[in-house]
Amino acid sequence: MSKENNITITVGDTDINFEPNVAAYNKYVNELMPANKVSPAINYLSRIVCADSKDALDKVIKLPGAALQIADAVNEQFAPQLEITVKK
Template sequence: MEKIKLVVAGTELVFEPNQTAYNKFINEMSMDNKVAPATNYLNRIVASESKEALVGIISRPGAALQIVGKVNEIYAPELEIEVKN
């Protein structure tokens, strides 16, 4: 998989998502636990050159979930599924 480059609040962040990290994120997430799994996932997939910048950005309220949403929109786009009878 290619690297995903985002500019968040004026700072470039590079992520390297993979299926293992993605699956672990999905498995850790629950109705009452979303922020910690999102933060852990981002820390697992952030490129080494972006680690320090990520720490400052994900300390903002809601940032981790917004970034995860964008990364996963690119990494795991929704499939077009059609029901046939």
């Protein structure tokens, strides 16, 4: 497991470790549809969760809105917003 991409999210008192990567992130973004956001988030988190955190994720992911909130938290660290300026 690479420490560089290791992100730990704490939900309540449970730590859940993720190891996001560009391929999984891009697949998640490509799967998002206007009427389908929860399933892609669950699939994405399942792809990037560390083996030692799989059971913890499985329990937390059942809470309403958890998948989207956790995916957002992971992605804020993995793919932060860029400051972009367009010059003419």
